[in-house]
Amino acid sequence: MSKLSLTQAINAGLRKAMEDDPKVVLLGEDIGTLGGVFRVTDGLMKDFGSHRVIDTPLAESAIIGTAVGLAYRGFRPVCEIQFDGFIYPGFDQIVSQVAKLHMRTHGQVRMPLTIRVPFGGGIGSPEHHSESPEAYFVHTSGLRVISPSSPQDAYTMLRQAIASDDPVLYFEPKRRYHTKGEVDLAAPLSAAPEMGSARVVCAGTDVTLVAYGPLVKTAMDAASAAADEGISIEVIDLRSLSPLDYPTLIESVRRTGRLVIAHEAGKTMGLGAEITATVTERCFNYLESAPVRVTGFDIPYPPSKLEKHHLPDLDRILDGVDRALGRTNSQTGMED
Amino acid sequence: MSKLSLTQAINAGLRKAMEDDPKVVLLGEDIGTLGGVFRVTDGLMKDFGSHRVIDTPLAESAIIGTAVGLAYRGFRPVCEIQFDGFIYPGFDQIVSQVAKLHMRTHGQVRMPLTIRVPFGGGIGSPEHHSESPEAYFVHTSGLRVISPSSPQDAYTMLRQAIASDDPVLYFEPKRRYHTKGEVDLAAPLSAAPEMGSARVVCAGTDVTLVAYGPLVKTAMDAASAAADEGISIEVIDLRSLSPLDYPTLIESVRRTGRLVIAHEAGKTMGLGAEITATVTERCFNYLESAPVRVTGFDIPYPPSKLEKHHLPDLDRILDGVDRALGRTNSQTGMED
Amino acid sequence: MNDSRHGTTVPAGMHMHHLITATGERTSDELLDEFVSDVDHVTLRGLYRDMLVIRRIDFEATALQRQGQLALWPPLLGQEAAQIGSVRALDPEDFIFPTYRENGVAYIRGANLAGIMSTWRGSANTGWDPHEFNMATPQIIIGAQTLHATGYAMGIAMEGKESLSIAYLGDGATSQGDVHESLVFAASFQAPVIFFCQNNHWAISEPVGLQSHLPLASRASGYGIPSLQVDGNDVLAVLAATRWAARRARTGGGPSFIEAVTYRMGPHTTADDPTRYRGVTELEEWAAKDPLTRLRSYLFNAGMLDAETEAAIAAEADAVAAELRDGCINLPDPEALSAFENVYVDPHPVLDRQREEYRRYLSSFEGSAS
Amino acid sequence: MNDSRHGTTVPAGMHMHHLITATGERTSDELLDEFVSDVDHVTLRGLYRDMLVIRRIDFEATALQRQGQLALWPPLLGQEAAQIGSVRALDPEDFIFPTYRENGVAYIRGANLAGIMSTWRGSANTGWDPHEFNMATPQIIIGAQTLHATGYAMGIAMEGKESLSIAYLGDGATSQGDVHESLVFAASFQAPVIFFCQNNHWAISEPVGLQSHLPLASRASGYGIPSLQVDGNDVLAVLAATRWAARRARTGGGPSFIEAVTYRMGPHTTADDPTRYRGVTELEEWAAKDPLTRLRSYLFNAGMLDAETEAAIAAEADAVAAELRDGCINLPDPEALSAFENVYVDPHPVLDRQREEYRRYLSSFEGSAS
């Protein structure tokens, strides 16, 4: 066991994957000499050479598109998109090529790409540096989408993503980059929970609270605070956003009868919509109240002095829990 | 009143908007001399000149991006994206510029762009010609998204979109392009229903069936068929996908207690998810059963010989209606 | 705004390489001659046969579309020399990234005719295994494949292999951002990739002059990528030009850009009506430069073609056409549930559930009337 | 894969235009001389003052960031001549589309200092009204603004006006697809747009040689867009080059591309640590070419600058800095509910409901302890 920050855990995961498989190559802007703007790839170019850790020209469509070509050639490219807001120039290659090539070729061409995306807000950044674009990719068939919330998951899930023969979007909760945790660097991948599985990170009986990435910590804090008031929250860390692990969610909601979902992305068509819809379909007779979404607003990401309002925090989550429990809450009395 | 096809109605709407406002200009591939691959812009270059109907070089990001520049200059650009699957190269400009510029400039710069997108399947086309990408844009704050289902709406809503100072994605149900209908070309816009409003196209009492664009006709057919069996379906044509007209939806569901949503886009994170989530939040105590989604599968659009399976048709919609009504249906007995 | 119509004539300022004139005379070209010094008359007749066969394939497919057997067909009529000259310059392990129009290239590479048709019939996503023929399936998103070719070539360079990739692209494609980024990456990493641009003068209804006032080949020079403009209706010159680029790629010379100047004699696809946007004079002009006619004249003059050999080639082409027709018409419709296959390599519970739901739905009709 | 490091030296092969050498001598340039024949010593001293003031602004903002008053700052240190020479060549109605680094340009255009800071403090999305100053707000998406400038210029051409737009871009930006598409559209429609590329040798940690082996200005020629390479640390030459491009734009000559060769003497932003990727020798080399020093020498030699005038300019700069600091520190934090403003022009019921919900949420804390 080693105590690592989330960035160090990702770095270790990249290193391990590169050691294990010479076909793993990294592409991105500033990932080589600089080691990435968040130092996630620190030291890798020095140790593996500039033919495996490739500082690319400044063009995201090309980062993805050349990775597709490398995959045709048998490589397993890991692309870094520097910030969430810079993934859109590469959107066409992701949606029309990466996601579709396996089906287009009847399974004959595999696209084992991993696309790393530092995402989310809360770090006081200017425009385009705090986005939560995951819903676009969850809606895109052919992709897998995951997001770790702890150093151990960051390490393990990245290795799983790189080992996966399907393309994987790997969303890194950048405001938790400095969170430290114990990481077992030696445990075999075969012993790890499946990449597509959610995890109950805190058992509870009154309400199921679902979060992923940066908000898992916030959700855990909310659960502790609620416990003081005698409310028992079961917190589920989704880990996989596509596919969603419905068996775990459904089992929990059938027990608690109540559901709250938290994410930073805007409410409309965010992950909360899909989870609410499917859980309602499959747990209709178990639900005591309507699932509650606690999310970012439907606005472009605001100036950083306003982000504390936009981002769900402990209080807003607890207010949502109150709503799910039918307790007095900020919206009590609001006309429907 | 004139009897027009949907394409003719759009053509008439463009013509009217260009006559009314010299700042309206059209940009797109093959829209000039050819009149568009669907002939939607037929005759407009001849009548308005190549400075207002602009055949652009083959580059979607530039079609959107130069339209942004034209909007800065006071123009009201109408961009044509030739087919749904070709909008992704322009995604970055839409998401990071078009959607955000009004907020970025504190309302000082307006982006009155209209982006026309023929969308959806059912016309036997090859890959990338039958997509339903609307959910990506509904999730994008700062945009409005609409889709007409009839020639009259096509005409009116296009004029409203062009007149709107907000950017509007206008999704044209291409497999209904040849549908004919009466269009009142002279009625003033002020008399038309709001661009953001849904419409009850068939009143009913047993179940609310929501559709938009190409599936409105299918939904109407389903309602007729169901009527023969004594089931009364209320069909709502969404018309506006963003914002969604919840008052209309909620009023209906509170009456019927049951909801079915149909769309061609994949199920996960499709419009059905959002509608289910919000209606569940706001009608929880009125719902007799879980809302049902009848949608495309979560797959890349299949080869055209398979599209009849992928696209919701009358039978699949009726099966969904049966599910909502608790009648025997194809999924009866399926374990949850 | 510039109201003047954009021209379709090739702008001057670049040397256009030829080896066989439109009337069938062999000329010499300083750069290209050495690359075809080994090409004898038998080989040339083989190229003629190739062109004739793919023209026949094109006719047959067009006819099948008219008869409702294909959903769509993008004709290659007029571009036979560009397709044959380029593909015949390659080694089998060189990887090809085509557009939708390189159906002649796919045939020469060995793809099964019915397979090629399956995509255009709408019964399959692909008609061949890209790894079997070292050729990707048709790319419809304009320009996207040029990045794939560049990445593939970066991979070749990483491995230190003597191989290459080739990206086919059209004149219209040169405007796309992806093509630019390909040139940037290819130049930066000195990737062994050939950008083979068929300037067929039209992007659906848009003349090449709308995309560029200059020859497309001159675009490459700003990236430091050697380029040339070749008569795309001269199969020998195209062969030579592609060999020039291939040698550069194999010997560490990095990327090259070839503009093969040719003409799309048919519609953009069978869904297109070119009479709406182009005149007959232009068509007639180019008919006079037909790639088959000129090689035929050359071979006739050289005594390599007579009525008998011509008949033999025609018979061969007819046989290919018959095989194509047969294969196409007999293509089975795909199974309903195959729509769920190959979306992912590994199991996907959400999709698996949808598949099971649809299986149940389909079986709910079993036994029921109608 | 090419394992060799990509160089940062400007490749040869293009003429670099100068008017004042690094040691402060006036030289002559065949193309540029005529464009600055009216520039007298007083004007030159004014340019010096401009540069000194924006350098002072840059220092003050950097200091404010270190003190936690700004969230981030992208220094312009070293690029004063490129920014001042270009903006001073423009007319007020010419529309500017900047990147995030043209804060000196914004100041010269008249934008309020506190306003400029508000974006970097995180308290506002914009610090000025683009229509008031004919200048868009900072663009963070690399390359995106070049399309906006091109479209704007297309609009000017449609209206038949004698005006222009200018897109600022960096060396790294030249790799983006959007920049290519801008050049394609600008050339195709002969739009009156100036592409003003500040090659400051770095894109964060990436040397310009990674983006291109050739001078960036040579990229434009493949589109038929006239271009030139100018010493970006020579304010007079930059002024002249921009006037050359502006005259072309105003007289129907269409687009131009200017590569101003300069150097980013500071970090990429205050969040960056350039010692990780570049050596001190390079920095020292460029310090010797400082844009202020050379003009100062020139003005001193010309007797236009003495201790007194220098002190006056310094005092002016100090006053600007004080105003900046004051304005910045006193910027009010935005109101919570302002986050919902300006997302749309017209009412939006879904967002309005969210706003109302959040208003209720906020007011649920009113009166409560803590």
Ligand SMILES: Cc1ncc(C[n+]2csc(CCOP(=O)(O)OP(=O)(O)O)c2C)c(N)n1
């Ligand atoms: C990204 C994208 N935009 C638009 C289209 C529609 N489209 C199909 S072919 C074509 C013209 C292509 O012209 P060119 O590159 O010259 O190739 P050609 O068809 O002449 O072989 C267009 C606009 C597309 N397939 N992809």
Ligand SMILES: Cc1ncc(C[n+]2csc(CCOP(=O)(O)OP(=O)(O)O)c2C)c(N)n1
């Ligand atoms: C689309 C996009 N990708 C990546 C980034 C991150 N990024 C910000 S500045 C920068 C380097 C830009 O270099 P250059 O164009 O030379 O401008 P400079 O910063 O030197 O002025 C990068 C990669 C971005 N802002 N936008």
Ligand SMILES: [Mg+2]
């Ligand atoms: Mg073409």
Ligand SMILES: [Mg+2]
């Ligand atoms: Mg730079």
